[in-house]
Amino acid sequence: MYKDILTAPFLQEMCDTTANLYRLGWDERNGGNISYLLSEEEVKKYLDIAHVERTVPIGFDATALIGKYFIVTGSGKYFKNVKSKPAESLGVIRIAADGRSYELLWGFEDGGVATSELPTHLMNHIQRLEVDPNHRIIMHCHATHVIGMTFTHSLDEVAFTKTLWEMCTECIVVFPDGVGIIPWMVPGTDAIGKASAFKMKDMRLVIWPHHGIFGAGTTMDETFGLIETAEKAAQVYTIVCAQGGKKQTITDQQLQDLADAFGVTPREGILN
Numbered sequence: 001m002y003k004d005i006l007t008a009p010f011l012q013e014m015c016d017t018t019a020n021l022y023r024l025g026w027d028e029r030n031g032g033n034i035s036y037l038l039s040e041e042e043v044k045k046y047l048d049i050a051h052v053e054r055t056v057p058i059g060f061d062a063t064a065l066i067g068k069y070f071i072v073t074g075s076g077k078y079f080k081n082v083k084s085k086p087a088e089s090l091g092v093i094r095i096a097a098d099g100r101s102y103e104l105l106w107g108f109e110d111g112g113v114a115t116s117e118l119p120t121h122l123m124n125h126i127q128r129l130e131v132d133p134n135h136r137i138i139m140h141c142h143a144t145h146v147i148g149m150t151f152t153h154s155l156d157e158v159a160f161t162k163t164l165w166e167m168c169t170e171c172i173v174v175f176p177d178g179v180g181i182i183p184w185m186v187p188g189t190d191a192i193g194k195a196s197a198f199k200m201k202d203m204r205l206v207i208w209p210h211h212g213i214f215g216a217g218t219t220m221d222e223t224f225g226l227i228e229t230a231e232k233a234a235q236v237y238t239i240v241c242a243q244g245g246k247k248q249t250i251t252d253q254q255l256q257d258l259a260d261a262f263g264v265t266p267r268e269g270i271l272n
């Protein structure tokens with residue numbers, strides 16, 4: 001017999017994380033989306049993997065992910081409600097044998113579909129799995145201060161990364177690869193997915209100007225923590241600007257000392 005999927009740790013992690021993102025104000029209305037790569041062994045404990053509820057086209061070639069399982073947030077679902085309505089807000093999907101559709105095994109019970117940002121999620125998963133076999137999570141949210149900073153700070157990703165690193169001592173340790181920034185683009189498209197995945201080759205944080213941020217990681221905590229750290233730095237930047245700007249900062253030498261002390265390699269070209 002199958003265990004109750006509502007007790008599955010991966011489902012509870014989705015509920016807890018969406019609730020946290022909502023609580024922090026980073027996912028108003030239906031803002032934000034998460035996809036979580038699951039192993040067949042995990043899914044098999046809860047679901048009959050031979051039973052497909054529906055097949056849904058994904059519109060681009062996801063051949064590299066054929067047979068892979070994800071739990072993913074639904075398009076138009078409010079993060080505020082995921083905890084109380086998991087079977088409507090979340091779906092367990094498998095990329096179908098044609099690589100151009102997914103099979104819904106559970107969830108989206110009111111007829112819903114996976115997030116409109118599925119192209120970006122899947123393209124990012126493909127890219128991250130190429131560089132990190134332990135990769136599992138893609139998370140998108142509308143982190144308030146990061147969005148704010150994309151109006152007031154240069155969108156040059158080297159300059160942006162340097163500013164974030166300077167704002168909190170921990171930043172360079174948490175994201176030594178820095179942040180990628182793509183141009184403003186229409187969300188939900190294959191084009192924005194391609195641009196994001198191109199950045200994800202070298203880094204795990206990608207900013208969409210005037211929209212939000214994407215993070216990638218091996219666990220839910222780690223991915224959330226990555227976004228949380230960048231958002232905290234952006235919040236400090238906001239406060240620093242409001243207080244009249246920097247009078248002193250963490251120097252490049254000090255940033256390098258931090259990297260050395262914590263055994264991380266800062267992205268090249270950022271420290272002088």
Ligand code: 13P
Pocket residue numbers: 030031032033073074075076077114115116117140187188
């Ligand atoms: P979805 O509701 O389709 O996930 O879209 C929300 C969002 O944040 C789009 O960028």
Ligand code: ZN
Pocket residue numbers: 031032140141142187211212
């Ligand atoms: Zn969004």
